Amino acid sequence: MNLFAKKEINFRDKDIETIGREELSDMQFASFMSTMRAALRTEFYKNRFAKIGITSREDIKSLDDLAKIPFTTKEDLREAYPSGLLAVGLEKVVRLHTSSGTTGSPTVIYHTQKDLDNWTELLMRGLTACGVTEKDVFQNMMTYGLFTGGLGLHYAAERLGALVIPAGSGNTRRQMQLMKDFRTTAVHVTPNYMLHIAGRIEELGFKLEELNLKKAFLGAEPFSENARKKIEKSFKIDVYNCYGLSEMNGPGVAMECVYKDGLHIWEDSYIVEIIDPATGKVLPDGQQGELVLTTLKREATPLLRYRTRDLATVFKGNCPCGRTHRRISRIMGRTDDMLIINGVNIFPSQIEEVLMKKPEVGTNYLIELNKRDELDRITIKVEIYAKLFHGSMKELEELRDQLKDELKSTMLVSADVEIHEPGSLPVYEGKAKRVIDNRSKE
């Protein structure tokens, strides 16, 4: 693919998407003031601001005063559950999404009709930027329900006029049957589920030629560039990265365009900051840190300087597509999924990057951490890719040695590599659980 080739650029709302930076900044300030007003109506922010001496929005004079406002964390959302962050009367609320709280108590985000419309609008921008039109058949393979990945994209694709298949996640054979029977052109799916299907198309009883798939939108969990390439190659499609989190609506906070070089974050709806997760200090563009977002348009649940725990950089420079909204990198990891192995910091994404480069290993993998003689041991379990098994022990041993070497040079820690049969590692149809940490149990 030639990155410099001229591409067709489609806009949903060209005026907003290519707005001048100065004008955007003015718009942000105006929206920020209404967000402050909304925040002051919530029990949570009223108390918090009282503590730091902000009692009215007059205490904020410009966007530079943003730094005066303390961060909002996931923990705050848990404490404010269920209604501490609600800024409007319940009669104005039309929907809520809660997060399951796999790591703690639940959190909730309320939406007015205007909130939902704006969420849908941002997603329509993203889909349009990647060439989705009313001609597309859009199979939404994300879980519907409280999880925002399902409904978010559903409404956006539907409002664009695409034919939406609300498939939900799971039941791989039926997914493939739907894709084939209705000539699906675009899917929305988690990277791990797509990786699971990739390379198994024939095994599932289908042929690539029978499908009409052109694009996949991957979201809900971080994935590496090599995972993208692997999926693009197996399906012969374009894969686009879609970023979001339920606290900020859900998918569509930032989305790639046809250039697939960073995700445009919609700055008319969010203020973007990157901070050093250890000190909270705001970092300049280009430096990696934790993404901090402030909602600018949300009426029901305004959030100020929310720490996403996602690690990314904000790109310097403009995108050839002409959009002025800055780009963020793919999510490099999460501040809370960093592994510390014998004192060395490692992100699972670094491991994935190495594994996905190797065609001989399948798309599923597992990272296991154990303690042996007081030392942390990391074991990477991979599955062999059936078509590239030639019956040679030497090949398998070379593969294992190569993986060990490459992992060592990426992570600076030695890993054990185990090769397993395809289908023997657990499969996830939604968000995957790739790390099993047995260290505290032993």
Add this chain to the structure above:
Amino acid sequence: MKITQISVFLENKSGRLYDAVSLLGKKKINIRALTIAESEDYGILRLVVDKPALAAESLKKDGFVANITDIVAVEIADTPGGLAKVLGALSKDKIDVEYMYAFVEKQSGKALMVFRFENIDKAVRSLAKNKFVIVGKKEIQSL
């Protein structure tokens, strides 16, 4: 002159070898020769069977990672030094053996060994030149 060998990747999990051979039994496939190469967490089961195509297809269908490879079956005199003679001839022609194993059945006075060579055609030429008897597909099936 070549015969078909089936290689099956097996992870080191109890019952996995049983799964593979019982599947072949159910399909009425007879195992003529076998060996297992093993490492810490996986092994490769290598088989010579009477119906190799059916065996490979059934194994794959059942989720096994299987592959077919060409090997050469050679008759060896069942006397002291019989194997050494064959290996000596091959070594003289600078032919490397990747691995080898023996057949379960025995023809009277003869042992049957299978060889996997890096360069199979060169090996077959060398064996023929030295008048060793190479056993073909048909003979394996009728053993």
